[in-house]
Amino acid sequence: MFLSSVLLCGSITPGFAQKKKIPIPTPAQLVWQDAELTAVFHYDLHVFDGKKYNQAYNRTTPIPDINIFNPEQYDTDQWIRSAKGMGAKIAIITATHETGFALYQSDVNPYCMKALKWKEGKGDIVRDFVNSCRKYGVKPGIYIGIRWNSFLGVYDFMMPKDGTKFQQNRQAFYNKMCEGMTEELMSRYGDLAIVWYDGGGHGPELGGADILPIVEKYQKNIIFYHNSQRADIRWGGSESGTVPYPCWGTYPFPYSHSKNQEVVLKNDFQLLKTGDPEGDYYMPAMSDAPLxxxxxxxxxxxxxxxxxHVFPLGDLMNMYEKSVGRNSTLILGLTPDDRGLIPSVDSLRLSEFGNTIKAKYGNPLKSISGEGDKYEMKFKSPVExxxxxxxxxxxxxxxxxxxxxxxxVNGQWTVLCxxxxxxxxxxxxLASPVRLSVVRLKIKDSxxxxxxxxxxMF
Known part of the structure; x- marks a missing residue:
């Protein structure tokens, strides 16, 4: 099992006596947090039915005609250019979602692109998506939805339970298919930044597929999210695109799915939202929201x-400052349409978002770095x-x-924040701009x- 390691530093600076072992991130977790902005693309058969999406209905009702899937202007390059416009460094594609339909050429799941008339059954959206990511310098990731499958009648990972041998055989078949899809998706498309099992992956101890060993076999430097055995990141407790402050990157136990539920669910997912500064495991929070x-x-x-209903720019900046600005990675949900394109309204808003981040946080008045408990920046004359x-x-x-x-301020030291x-x-x-000649950061406790x-400073 691959969990964040713990660093015990050899040298301790006087005045900062080390109080505990300090959990440190894995290389994949560093890539994840450095990315700051991630896009997840949701695409499935029901995009083409002309109806409002109904989650409960789609989880339980098969799509009558698979060949409604027909994106005539399909262009994954345009998808990734749109994500790159907002500054996303990682992009994730839903290889399967609640219908059970696979957006690639699967050999183990017949309910896939091989069954379509579109592109004569030879289309592979996962392949095109990953290629577009690499073309534009974005790290690819894959979302694998196995918790729901309306085509096969799977609900919450499980076939309908009736205690019969038939049901047991169907469950074994489904678990094997999920393991096979995991192997295909982890082995065919090169190095991936993240694999995301939404709602968890349900390990074999819970009657589900044994997916973790397969992922670890093929993807050595990946963010795994998640099952009861391993999670490298955690959900931030809401789909608002924000987390509260403080939001620590550490957590008290290896993972929460199907474990420690009383603690995790308490006070509206408070532990997921804030983390635990005393936690022994490095597991940073993600903040997710649909555009x-x-x-x-x-x-x-x-x-x-x-x-x-595309979020206004001001709302997106609020998300950025209350996710990335609070030690979390922001995942924004993007929605290709029935043409196979990100709509122009969405794409333009993403570009505005990225440009505003650059304008506001791309050119500091002054910067400093180093070690120790005090950092000071001076100006010849006061700046705002x-x-x-x-x-x-x-x-x-x-x-x-x-x-x-x-x-x-006016020659007097003033606490700003x-x-x-x-x-x-x-x-x-700051609540309002302040004119300053000297600024200092003091670390009070470490x-x-x-x-x-x-x-x-900006």
Missing amino acids: RGYNGRHEWFWEPDDEA VSCFVIQEDIRYGERIRSYVIEGK EGSCIGHKRIEK LDKPLVKNFS
Whole structure:
């Protein structure tokens, strides 16, 4: 099993006596947090039925005609250009979702692209998607939905239970098929940044497929999310695209799916949302939301006449600052339409989002990095400051436990903001701009020598 390791530092700076072993991220977890922005593309048969998506219905009702699937202007390059427009460094494709239909050439699941008239049964969206990712310098990932399968009648990982040998045989067949799809998807498309089993993967101890050994055989440097045996990231507790503050990258036990449920479910997923600063496992939070989630809507799949529900730019920036700016990675759900394209309204908003992030956080007034408990930046004459970005060097774990940012206003030191968790990135926005001649970051408490990768002002 592949879990985050723990670093016990040899040298301890006076004044920062190490209090505990410090969990450190794996290389894959570092890539994940450095990405900051990820896109997940939802595509399935019901995109083409002209109806509003009904999750409960789609989980239990097979699609009558598989050949409604016919994206005549299909272009995965355009999908990835749209994701890259917002600054996404990782992109994930739903290889299978609740219908059970596989968006690739499967040899173990006959309910796949081989059965279509589209492209004479030779299409492979996963292949095209991965190729487009590599063409544009985006790391590919794959989402494998095995919890629901309306075509085969699977509900919550399981065939209908009736205690008969027939049911047992069907469950064994389904588990074997899920293992086979995992092997195909992990072995055919090169190195992947993440594999995402939505709702979990249900390990064999729960009667489900034995997927983890297959993933670990073919993908040595992948984010695995998730089953009862392993999880390298955690859900942030809502689909709002935000997490509360503080949001620590550490967690008290290896994973939560089907384990420790009383603790995990308590107080509206509070533990998932905040993590645990005393946790022994490195497991950072993700923040996910669909781009089409505005004004009462929450749509992961394209539907007709839904353009008004693309999030406004201000809402997206709020997500960014309350996810990436709170030590989490933001996953935004994108929705190719029945033509096979990301709609222009969506693509334009993504570009606006990416450009605004660059404009607001791309050119700091001044930056500093280093080791120790104090970091100071001076100016020849006062400058107007509205926000700060702080980053730890998380290769060595989350060490800092509290900090304060002070500025010299009219010759007097003034507390501008203070907090606890920094981790990969902390964005501190001031209530109103302040003119400053000197700024300093003071680390008040740390498990070991503070390692500040970046302290910037904007």
